[in-house]
Amino acid sequence: MSLVLSMVWTRRGQAVTLALLALFAVASAVASPAYLTALDRAIAAGQIETATAGERSLVITGNQDARIDSGGPDFADVGPALVELPGFTYVYSSSYPVIGLETTNAYASRMVYRQDVCAHVRMVAGRCLVGQDDIIIGARTAERVGLSAGDPVTLMSAAYVDHPTDPYWKKDGRPRRLVIAGVYEVGNPGEVYWGTRGYFTAVPGIGPGEPVFSDDNTFTTLDHGVTDLSIDGLAGPAALNPDRLDELRAGLVQLTRKATEIGPNLQVNTAIPALLDRIESGRTAAHLLVPVLAVPLVLLACFSIFLAVSYGAQGRQSELAIVALRGSRWWNRWWLATGETLVAILAGAVAGCLAGQLLVNAIVAARFPGVGIEEGWASLRYAPFAALAAVGAAVLAQRRQLLSPVATLLRRPVRANGPRAVAVDAVVVLLAVVCAVQLALSDGSLTGVGLLAPAFVMLALALLAARALLPLVTRYASRALAAGRLGPALAGFQLSRRPGAARLFALLVATVAVAGYAACAIDVAARSRLVQADLGVGASRVLEVQPVFRSKLLHAVRQVDPAGEFAMATVRLRNSTGVEPLGLAADTTRLAAVATWPEGGPPAREVARELRPEAPAPPTVKGPDLVVRADAGGIVKGREVRLNVLLTSLSGLGESLVQLGDLRAGEHTYEQRVSACDEGCRINGLQLMVNSNVAGVTASVTIAGLGDGWRMPQYGRVSSTAGGLRIDLDAPGGLPEGAWIYPVDTPYPLPVAYAGNDQAGDVLTGLDGKAMEVTEATGLPAVPRLGRNATLVDLEYADRFAVDAAPALLPEVWLNDKAPADIAEKLTGQGLTIVADSQAAQVRRQLAEQGPALSLWFHLLAGGLAVLLGAFALVLAAAVDRGRRVEDLSALRVQGLRRPTMSRATLWTYPALVGIAAVTGMLTALAGWAVTGWALPLTGVASVDLPLPSWPRVLALAGTTVLVLLLLATVALVTGRDLRRRITPS
Incomplete structure (x- = not known):
């Protein structure tokens, strides 16, 4: 153990680099579940924050008629179900129509009792409700009807009379004298307090609707008929807690079931389930998108460890040869070969558990302030697997030093391009093909091996690129040597003939590819959100009207x-x-x-x-009096033909189908007064009708004053005569919908x-x-x-x-x-009357807080970590190569190699490798995107099928390539300068 620790200290630079690579591997495995845990909360919080008032409230409606004791729904019966929805603030209200305030009975006012109304209106005159018989009216209503605070007004309940030509409201209760206590204004009609009752929507012919508010006593004692009752539930932070959304959904189901049991007149209306579905959809997309780059990041870290350990083992082959030559037992030989590596990896793995969580905490605090991190150990569930993968990669990288005989270890390493290396590359390519095929066959399902498709496709393409491009570098170096250009020749041979150079090149290509793939996803998703918001809404703002x-x-x-x-x-x-x-x-x-x-x-x-x-200009009628002179022939008793004229007001008063009655034989004048045509009307068409059970109708009608420019699609033909427009009607099967004659306008x-x-x-x-x-x-x-x-x-x-x-x-x-x-x-x-307001900016904000958009912050993190992995691998490779290269180039300097030539050979070896890898890596990213990018759920919930972008912009890829190239080239130049400084003689 002391010897291993001494080895770690002696080569502490390599040990630290290897520990950092292990840290990256484990931190990537920890960061993915930790980020997803925070993301679930952030998605819910973002959607709740950008939700509309209807998506954060519910309304329970019913109606009662106290006059006939109709036994309507009793809201008290709903109480137990409301208890199951904690965190809601409930506002009780009721309303019925009244007349007496407006100067005409064509429109009714709405008498409303709403709990705590005085706290949500601003009085511009008088006072709010205090005693019985007090009412308050809106400022625009007061101005329109000429009333003010303190004026008396007589109101009475009203009932609607649906007259075919002149509908109106009639008296439906005893009149009562009330006092206008004050005049109010509402600062924000869209405030959640007002619910979805549409109190302030416009009334046709009047303008903005403004209810007449009263207290409960006045409201109840005024004689009235059917009353609309409602309970508006306003969801607060406790109800929309991101951690309790399942309870909220269950409570809504229970409330709806209870309302159904009470009676059919009681209804629960809410858009909260749509909000919950959107949150769930975003979470599902996030749980697919985050692993897409988390998996290649872990694989890339393991590949980096494999390459780093392989380079280190090559540099220590002479030491290991001496250990083997002394006849050490196999376990001592294995421990001395792997101990230095395992100590560094285990130290990095332990640090990675902490680093991954801290990194996610920092990102969440910066990007999702106030969301918080769920406490627990769940984020560490993949850390042991990542650590084992790192250890496995390290042991696999030293297999040659562990198993080779002494004679092999004493020889200088050669390029690893034997059958085993080819077999490994072939396995990776086969896995990439299997994953890509599975992704295609599953119609883009990012589950199972399909989730691994982006990782293995990019890795396989990187390995193939290394095998294809490095022989070209060898050929270039040979030609440079033959031409006497020693600097490029030495740099080229260093790239193509050094052991592990192909692996290093493949690693750099893969790191750039991961960064490029992340850039593709981020750019395509950002542009897709713009299309969804702008083209999906149709304009900057869309107002739906009644x-x-x-x-x-x-x-x-x-x-x-x-x-x-x-x-x-x-x-x-x-x-x-x-x-x-x-x-x-x-x-x-x-x-x-x-x-x-x-x-x-x-x-x-x-x-x-x-x-x-x-x-052509349409035919018109210049005033309210429609006069038609028609000469009808072929009229048979019992099969009379009626003439209708469809008119459209030129002043926006709507359409009118004017019935002129049955046509009489001979020339007659038919008249009708149309009030909508006071400022003129456009003739949209003429209609000939018969009774529905009449068949075999023929007739001819000539209408004076009408000439060319008419068409009759069926049931006859039209022609122009000296007397006007002649219509020859021929309907052997009858006229179920009439025969239309259209102007050609x-x-x-x-x-x-x-x-x-x-x-x-x-x-x-x-x-x-x-x-x-x-x-x-x-x-x-x-x-x-x-x-x-x-x-x-x-x-x-x-x-x-x-x-x-x-x-x-x-x-x-x-x-x-x-x-x-x-x-x-x-x-x-x-x-x-405006009933809905959609804004592209609001949709953009909602999409920016949905799962796909928030998930791509992890893609940005993964791209940055991948580039850092490449930089560390480059530093470690240069550190291992340093001793052998210093020895070789110093010998060449003694033999007369000029210093400028030596400088070119040292300074441009790794920058050239980085330059080729950056371009190749971005092409690899594009190829990987073509194979797998179509399956990524990059867009939010969309109601229509839109032409979303599928390829990233050239400038986005070019910018990413330049940034990655600058970082890696800087690292390569620094290592080259350090190498040049160590070469003697100077």
């Missing part, structure tokens, strides 16, 4: 943004068949200014021009842009759910917000095709970063 007529949406957005600089209206096509791609109809006059556009496709302005070519067929290969042909389902003939205008990589299998059409033209006079499907207003801060208020003032 269903409105498409013309109203267009008109409102154009009123707010007449220049088309920051806002664009969009709706969805009604792809009812289920086999068509999703369809988006957008106001393409603003497409280039507002939408986030996919890379690799035609410019947005060019697409907009193709989707919206010039078209759009391109026909309608131009459409496709994304994806599964194109729908020449027909799409239009905005009204009917078939719409289209023609392909251009191809796109993706449609913003809808993904890689979708269609895009112009909204105004598609609206002219539609004849449903129904609200739009998923109407939205897309905004760019130039939109004013009060854009929501401006849109509300135009009669739009």
Whole structure:
């Protein structure tokens, strides 16, 4: 033991380097589970922090009618289930509609009792609720109706009357005189306290909705009918504790089950399960991504130990030969051969357990402040395996010195390129092939041997590169020697003929490859998150509004943004068949200014021009009086034909299907007053109808004042005559949906842009759910917000095709970063009600806190540790080679080798090796990425299929290569200068 310790002290530089390599191996094995433990908490904390109000709350709703004792749900029955959800703050509220505050009965106000409301409003006049008969109203409501604090007001419960043409609210309770105690404002309508009840969403025709708040006594004693009841549960830090999310999920399931048992009128609505699913998805991705580079890092450390011990054993062969020559017993020989190495490795392994945990602690404290580290020994579970792997690599590296006879040990080592070395390389290549094939067959499942694919692929490519490139270096050195260039020749022969040079080169290639692979993952993931956030949202900000007529949406957005600089209206096509791609109809006059556009496709302005070519002006009606003069022929009693006209308001008042009644034989005038056309209307189409059970209808109708520019897809034909537009109706099978005559005021067929290969042909389902003939205008990589299998059409033209006079499907207003801060208020003032607000910046923040993004910090750490491993291996190889090289070059100097030549031979040996290894290693990283990178779960949870980048940028790889090369080249130059200093004569 004393002799071994003396050997360690004598070669303490090599021992320290070897201990550091063992430290890296064990620290890598410790850091991976430790980082994953911290990452699980960080993922939960990040998603909770960036969650929306709906994802951090729940609402239990029901209704009761005290007048008829309906026996509605009793919230007291839910109490036991609420106890199972600790950490929630519950707010009780109830509401019903009232009239008397507004000047018209077209709209009702909402009377609301909400627990602790005075603590969450700011009084701008008067006081908050104190006594019975007190109410408070919103500031905008007070301004609109001309009331102020202290004024009396008479309110009464209301019931909705769904009149087909003029719906209204009627009195449904005894009136009661109340006092406006104060006027309030709400600083943050999105505050979690307000829940998801939508108290402050806009009311069409009025503007921002503001409830009338009262205390519980006033609320209860006012005569009213059905009352909407709710309990809003606001999750606090204790409920969303990252360590108790499983308990939260179980409690939500129990609460839902209890509500179902109480009665069907009681419902539990919450988006918390979606938040928990997102956290779980992120954790799953993290547990796949972190080991992807943790495994190659451990293998690289073991390879470094193998190479370092192999170099050291070659330098001590003469010592070991003397031990063998003295006839020492085998255990003494083995101990003296391996003891120095084992002592260094064991010391490094013990330090590695601590270093790995401390390194993770430092990263977590810097990157995830406040998350904390879970105490325990779980992070050390892989440390013994890593230590055993390091010891095994060390023993394997000394097999020649342990088993060879004395004569072999007395000879100078030669290149290790025999059958055994070839067999080892072949085994590694075979393992790489097996892992890669398994990864492909499992469709990218990073489990089992598939998880080892990146590590073995890069290692195998590094070994193959060493075998392919070093013979080229030998050839170069031979030619340099023949040409009399001794410096390059000596440096080249040192690289290609020294024992272990191929292994050192393979190690350097592998270290650069691991760093390059990490750079690939980080760059691709970062760009993928940008695509998900920007292209996935569609624009910088997207406001979803309550269903409105498409013309109203267009008109409102154009009123707010007449220049088309920051806002664009969009709706969805009604792809009812289920086999068509999703369809988006957008106001393409603003497409280039507002939408986030996919890379690799035609410019947005060019697409907009193709989707919206010039078209004839539509026929219009100039005032509220619709007058149609029609000459009908072929009218048969019992088979009368009715004429309807579909009108679209030019001032955003919506669509109207005006029924002019049955056509009478001969020329007659048909009139109808349409209030929506006060400022003019566009004629969207004419419809001829018959009773549903009538078949075999023929007729001819001539409508005065209409000329060319009309089409009739089926049930007849149209023509222009001196008297106007002639319609010849021929419907032998009847007219179940009527015969439509459309003005030719759009391109026909309608131009459409496709994304994806599964194109729908020449027909799409239009905005009204009917078939719409289209023609392909251009191809796109993706449609913003809808993904890689979708269609895009112009909204105004598609609206002219539609004849449903129904609200739009998923109407939205897309905004760019130039939109004013009060854009929501401006849109509300135009009669739009905003129900959801999606922002690309918010999605970017959420994605940055999901599992894939947080996992890649370990990739950055692994890349840095890999490069440091290469640097330590380079230092150790130079230290072992130093004695033999000093001896050789000193002898050459005595024989007349010039000092400049000697300097070139010493200074550029390892820098040249590093330069070749850096370029080869980055190519190896790219090859490994091509084979395995596609399987990495680098993106967060996505709702649509988007064209995500799959290859890193050239600048990212070039920058990584330069950084790695600078570090390793600096180490190589320092070792070369030290070698030159030791050579004599100077």
